[in-house]
Amino acid sequence: MRIEIDKNAGFCFGVEKAIERAEEELRENESIYCLGEIVHNGEEIRRLEKKGLITISYDEYRKLKNVTVMLRAHGEPPETYKIARENNIQLIDATCPIVSRLQNRIKTRFNNINKDQDQIVIFGKEGHAEIIGLEGQTRGQAIVIDEEDSLEKIDFTRPVFLYSQTTKSKKAFKAIKKKIEKKIKETQLENKARLKFHQTICGQVANREENLQEFAKKHDVILFASGKNSSNGKVLFKVCKEANPRSFFISNVNELKKSMTENCSSVGISGATSTPSWLLKDIKNKLISYTK
Ligand code: SF4
Known part of the structure; x- marks a missing residue:
């Protein structure tokens, strides 16, 4: 194997x-x-x-x-x-300096918007630590959206400034941006509602999706290691699962089961941006021990 x-x-x-x-x-x-x-x-x-x-x-x-x-x-x-x-x-x-930069961008924007009209919208997970930090730059006035139904928090007749949590998926950001554009078009009456978007996904995460897709297709089975609370882990595991349905999410070596890799000739081991490399090596060693 x-x-x-x-x-x-x-x-x-x-x-x-x-x-x-x-x-x-x-x-x-x-x-x-x-x-x-x-x-x-x-x-x-x-x-x-x-x-x-x-x-x-x-x-x-x-x-x-x-x-x-x-x-x-x-x-x-x-x-x-x-x-x-x-x-x-x-x-x-x-x-992280990338997060600091994003905080500063949002803060500067917030200090310069028309508070009665403009809306700062952040695509991210409500309650996530990074989101709390970003919302704080707007004195809690930013609108946080994640799933489609949270779009109703936005007033589409007023201007929208859209940002993203650094660990969100590029694809999901694109999709949400499209939906906002559509809603603005549908709601636009006489006013000049508009969308200004800033793709603020971290390069380290954004590039990983494409690489991971390739990696997942290359192997019969993928073992994806991540903490259950990692939002980046959830995004990347979804990418794995779409590219290779035989992908398994595990948080530690004890969750690895022999049956996961049955009848396969190649196994790929990957993980989130918060997964330590020693854990990936431990998984590999345990797999090797199965073959002995
Ligand atoms: S994913 Fe990592 S490098 Fe990228 S912004 Fe977040 S903490 Fe920084």
């Missing part, structure tokens, strides 16, 4: 940098706090927790004073920085 690990799988550079930073700090300190999961991957979190990383919730963060807290790659709303100032919390800010 041929087994190949997808060379494009593994941490994106934003997550990699955040983890490197956490490990650096943990070499000098016994423990550090991290606001929210540093990466949407339970296996990697457990590895870092053993080294002293303590994941805290927003409620816990609000109660802390005079400590150091790390901010992960997804970025934070202004409120998080305000609490830090008030509670004398020292921040280790590992926000």
Whole structure:
């Protein structure tokens, strides 16, 4: 049986940098706090927790004073920085520079729009950490849309400025943009409603879809490893499944079953931008052990 690990799988550079930073700090300190999961991957979190990383919730963060807290790659709303100032919390800010740039773009747009007319719309998952950070740039006034039915939150007679969460699928963004355009056309009366869109999907994620499609077609079976909470993982697994119906989603080596790779001659192993490469290697080793 041929087994190949997808060379494009593994941490994106934003997550990699955040983890490197956490490990650096943990070499000098016994423990550090991290606001929210540093990466949407339970296996990697457990590895870092053993080294002293303590994941805290927003409620816990609000109660802390005079400590150091790390901010992960997804970025934070202004409120998080305000609490830090008030509670004398020292921040280790590992926000991905691409997310920071997007936050600044949205903030600048928000500061310059006609607040009675223009709408800032973000295509993303409501409640996702990155979305909370982006919404925060608009004092919570941005409209977040994901599925088609959430489009009804938009007033199509008024101008729309459309952005995307960095980890959304390019294809899905295109489709939602088309639907908004159509709705605007249908609703347009005398007014000048218009759509200005900004494709703000991260290049690391966007290119991966096409590469993954090719990779998934090349093998009889695909084992896709990702944390269950990873939104990028869900998007990429969908790409796998469409290209190769014999694709399986697993979060750790224990979820791997012999029956998944029965009667196949080639297996491809891939993962999300939050999947550590050691996990992909562990899966490969377990597969090899089946063949012995
Ligand atoms: S997916 Fe892209 S934008 Fe998001 S953290 Fe990774 S590198 Fe940064």
